[in-house]
Amino acid sequence: MSEETILEVKNLHVNFKTYAGQVKAIRDVSFSLEKGQTLAIVGESGSGKSVTTKTLMGLNAPNAEIPEGQLLYKGKDLLKNTEKEWQALRGNEISMIFQDPMTSLDPTMKIGKQIAEPLLKHNKGMSKKDALARALELMKQVGIPKAEEHINDYPHQWSGGMRQRAVIAIALAADPEILIADEPTTALDVTIQAQIMHMMAELQARIKSSIVFITHDLGVVAGFAHKVAVMYAGEIVEYGTVEEIFYNPQHPYTWGLLDSMPTVETDVDRLVSIPGTPPDLLNPPKGDAFAARNKYALDIDFEEEPPFFEVSPTHFAKTWLLDERAPKVDPSDNIKARWARWAKISGGAE
Numbered sequence: 001m002s003e004e005t006i007l008e009v010k011n012l013h014v015n016f017k018t019y020a021g022q023v024k025a026i027r028d029v030s031f032s033l034e035k036g037q038t039l040a041i042v043g044e045s046g047s048g049k050s051v052t053t054k055t056l057m058g059l060n061a062p063n064a065e066i067p068e069g070q071l072l073y074k075g076k077d078l079l080k081n082t083e084k085e086w087q088a089l090r091g092n093e094i095s096m097i098f099q100d101p102m103t104s105l106d107p108t109m110k111i112g113k114q115i116a117e118p119l120l121k122h123n124k125g126m127s128k129k130d131a132l133a134r135a136l137e138l139m140k141q142v143g144i145p146k147a148e149e150h151i152n153d154y155p156h157q158w159s160g161g162m163r164q165r166a167v168i169a170i171a172l173a174a175d176p177e178i179l180i181a182d183e184p185t186t187a188l189d190v191t192i193q194a195q196i197m198h199m200m201a202e203l204q205a206r207i208k209s210s211i212v213f214i215t216h217d218l219g220v221v222a223g224f225a226h227k228v229a230v231m232y233a234g235e236i237v238e239y240g241t242v243e244e245i246f247y248n249p250q251h252p253y254t255w256g257l258l259d260s261m262p263t264v265e266t267d268v269d270r271l272v273s274i275p276g277t278p279p280d281l282l283n284p285p286k287g288d289a290f291a292a293r294n295k296y297a298l299d300i301d302f303e304e305e306p307p308f309f310e311v312s313p314t315h316f317a318k319t320w321l322l323d324e325r326a327p328k329v330d331p332s333d334n335i336k337a338r339w340a341r342w343a344k345i346s347g348g349a350e
C-alpha cells in the first residue's frame with residue numbers, strides 16, 4: 001500500500017491514580033493514522049476514547065500515568081515531549097474539537113477574533129488584518145452563512161450547530177496535520193449532527209488533514225471513516241477498514257454495536273442495546289473483558305485473554321471465537337437483515 005503513516009500509537013497504557021486504587025483506563029492500545037485519512041474510534045461511554053485523544057494532545061489529567069507506550073509522530077515519540085514542545089504542537093500541528101462547543105469558545109470575545117487568534121499565534125509577522133481575512137475564509141469553509149455579517153458576533157448570538165462550526169474553524173485555522181474530533185456532534189440535535197458530519201466529510205476531502213474521529217455511534221462513521229477501531233474497556237477489540245468492520249465484523253461487541261445502530265426503517269422501540277455494563281477498570285476481569293456480557297462466550301473467555309487474530313492484513317479482532325478450535329457462530333439475524341438492506345441500497349450503510 002502506498003499509504004503514509006502520520007501517527008503511530010504503540011502499546012499505549014494509561015493508568016489513573018485514585019483513592020480507590022489504580023484505574024487501568026487504557027490497556028495496550030495500538031493503531032495508526034494514515035495521511036489524509038480518517039480513523040474512527042468507536043465504543044460505549046467509559047471505554048477510553050477521550051483518554052486516548054487527550055493522550056494524543058498531551059492533555060491528560062494530573063493523576064494520569066503512562067507506564068508504557070509510544071506515540072510516534074514524524075519520527076519522534078511525543079510521550080517524551082516537554083510541556084513546551086506540546087504547546088508548540090497543540091493547535092498548530094495537532095488540533096482538537098471537543099464535544100461541547102461552549103466550553104471551547106470564549107463568551108467574551110468576538111467569533112472572528114477567536115478564529116484569527118491561533119493564526120496570529122502560530123504565524124509570527126502575520127498582520128491582524130490578514131488574520132481576520134483568513135478567519136472569514138475559514139468561516140465560509142465550514143458553512144457559516146453570510147459570514148461577513150457575522151464575523152463580529154459573540155458566541156451567545158449563535159445556535160449550537162453554528163458554534164460547533166466556529167470551533168471547527170478554529171481547529172482548522174493553523175492547517176493542522178492531525179485533527180482530533182471527540183464526539184463533535186453529540187451535543188447537537190440529529191439534523192444539525194448530519195449537517196456537521198456532511199461538512200466535515202467535504203472538508204476532509206478538500207484539506208487532506210488526517211482525522212481521528214471519536215464517537216459512540218458506529219452509524220455516523222460509515223461513508224466518512226477509512227479505518228475503524230472498536231474500543232471496549234480500555235482496549236481495542238477490533239480494528240479494520242470501514243468495509244471490514246461493517247460487512248465482516250468478527251467481535252461480538254462489534255456485532256452489538258451494529259445491532260444498536262438505528263436505521264431508517266426501524267423505529268426507536270426496536271433498538272437493541274448491549275445488555276450489561278462494562279467491567280470495573282480498577283480491577284479488570286481475568287480473561288476477555290467482554291466475556292460477562294458476551295452471549296457467545298466460551299469457557300476460555302473467563303480464563304485467558306484472547307490475542308489479536310488476523311482476519312486480513314488490515315483487519316484484526318481480539319476474540320477467542322476466531323481460534324480454530326472455537327465453534328462457528330454467526331452474527332444475529334438482525335445484522336444479516338441489515339447487510340441484505342445495504343446490499344440493496346448499494347453504496348454503503350444507511
Ligand SMILES: Nc1ncnc2c1ncn2[C@@H]1O[C@H](COP(=O)(O)OP(=O)(O)OP(=O)(O)O)[C@@H](O)[C@H]1O
Nearest residue numbers: 016023025044045046047048049050051052061281
Ligand atoms: N482523571 C481521571 N481519574 C480517574 N479515572 C479517570 C480519569 N479520567 C478518566 N477516567 C476513567 O477512565 C475511563 C475512560 O474514560 P473516557 O473519558 O476515556 O471514556 P470515553 O470512552 O471517552 O466515554 P464517553 O463516551 O462517556 O465520553 C473511565 O472509566 C473513566 O472513569
Ligand SMILES: [Mg+2]
Nearest residue numbers: 049050051182
Ligand atoms: Mg469521552
